[in-house]
Amino acid sequence: MKQAKRTKLSRRAFLQAVGIAGSASILAACVPAVAPTAETSGEQVVNFLWTDARNTHQPLIKDFEEVTGIKVNQTQVAYNNLLNKITTSVQGGADVDVIEMDTIWTAQFASAGWVQDITHKITDAITTDVPESALSAVRFGGKLYGLPWFNSAKHLFYNQRLLQEVGFDQPPATLDEFVEQAKATTKEGQWGSTWCWKQAEGLICDWVAIMFANKDAQFFDDSGKAVFNEMGGTDALQWMVDMLYTHKAADPASLENTETEVLRALETGKYALTYNWEGTLPQANDPAKSQAAPNIKIGLLPGSENVKSSSVNGSEGWAILAGAKHKENAWKLLEYMVSPAWQKKAALTTGNYPVLSSLYNDPDLQKNVEDFPLYGEQFKYLAVRPQVPDYAQKSDIIQRYLQEALLQKMSPQKAMDTAAEKVNQAGGAP
């Protein structure tokens, strides 16, 4: 057998090498990697966790720093990682003061006691210019847990040329008129409507917007029990199923579309009507990208005899964490963000839609965005998705059963009854 060779490396040489490497790393660790913290230098700071994907808001943050002298330490993550990051920051006691809070998280964060109730801090100046529909994104149990950052809603986008071809000068004002116009514009190679009814959040948004065209629509009763199956949810789903199978006025591809595919479809110039978020118009009317340019117009989403218009709130807010170390500075950041200084500049430079009603009459903004006042009008008619702590789970359940009916695996009534039953049982995992 071959004998194992003895190593030439002496123990001393080995330990010396390890020692040098170790000392070097310790020395490296002692050198400060970052500048001294603001606390130690006496500087005013606020620590902010949010998403500014394209850094378009950085000049606004700089404005705030100049005006107030408070330095904003930002931690930025992708939107899809934001919920996890907030969760781990709160659980781990990270030094975070302000967070970006999507409307669908308000209930969860508020009921878990993670975010600060700021109802008492809201001034008249804020309540007179920020409409209730915008504040509803950050309200839970009658209390305000943040301030809305921008306005977002679904709007009606229509191809004016296709509607005029069949004799309609105005877009539909009610869901019945929507059916009529969609049917009239559907023909070989062309659809009256397209939707984002893939199993995703967009499906819930469309369903909510359609549902609240009924003035008595309701998700939960006072005891928190799901009642949407009896209070408008089933009628909305029946309307959606009818669009696909009875009127045959919705493209069947809607069942695998998200908002992005709906925009692409609209750009082909072969779709008359759709629901989508703001931001659709500049792209759908860009002649370089869209065959539908310049015929796409914006209108109010249809309502009913009793409801002028019904859309869904897609806004987000900023909230102060209950465990924040710089609460006063955090409030100053929120207050500045909701001021005309931030809101107008943000609208001009980032394309965000302002939360202040007065800005929809601003001549500079009107010059910048086609049909700008119409967006402001739509923001008055917003329904909020269910404000419940286990929203993600409950939304998944509703999405699944909406699809069961849209795929004709269940009747709309049975699908909604089952969804309500499962929503009432949800949240019981050990």
Next chain:
Amino acid sequence: MTRAIPPLHTTDKPIRRGELSERALGLFLLAPMAIVLLLVVAYPLLDSLILSLYRVNLANPEQGQPFVGFGNYLYAFKQPAFWYAIERTVYFTVLSVMLELGLGLLFAILLNESFHGQLPARLAMIAPWALLTISNGVLWAWILNPTYGIANMLLVKAGILAAPKAWLSDTFWTMNVIILADTWKNVPNMTLLLLAGLQPIAYDLYEAASVDGATRWQKFTRITLPLLRPVILVSVALRTIGAFRVFDIIFVLTGNGGPADSTKVISFYVYDQAFRYLYFGYGSAVSWLATAFMLVLIVIYMRLLSSDKG
């Protein structure tokens, strides 16, 4: 006193003072990797096992984190959604592994023959495997798109379909086209493993069989398959592990395990429970159950493949 334990290394010369034995040096050099593995593999495994015995709901911290024993496991057994996810996973795994094995065997045998252009053919075979799963998903999403996808265009032109079909909104077809996309990507992996198993089989065996008058089929079933069995077992076990934890391609093609939850496999269920609903205890328990199911499948394969040895 007699020395009962023999020295660990028999060297020609005794180790001198100040010199490190080879064994000690080996341990020193292995230590960093061992520590890293303990930290990133062993610790999370152990921690998830412990987590699975507690109620850990990050969204409702006021509930505390009480010990619930096997409560999370028992709760899973009572959930129809859990069993549905297992059923969908087993369907995906069995069908995709069977398809990959069948096609992989066919391609491996073809590539094992010597023919003109054998090397380019072998290289071309690897191409889909080199693709990232995410890219593969995006690629198939475009192929299957109902408005501008090439699959619909070809099928409509060939007269197989009357009108374009929305493949990813059909509860039957979505899972099956995902299996197709996954198979397309993973057949090369299977082929390469099987090809490596085919190459050491001595040509003499086939020659001897020919002398005895064996047909091609007899040579395949009596020589190739029995000698390839250990490689088949390993490759099937590896692919089963891969297929059972499928997540990324379903995420890219459906986003949410739709339509109507028809592609909500067990990894998706775990992801939802742990990372979206923040039930970390329950999510850990379900991931351990999924591992147990995977082991059961592998044991069944091993039994099937080793039952008629010799």
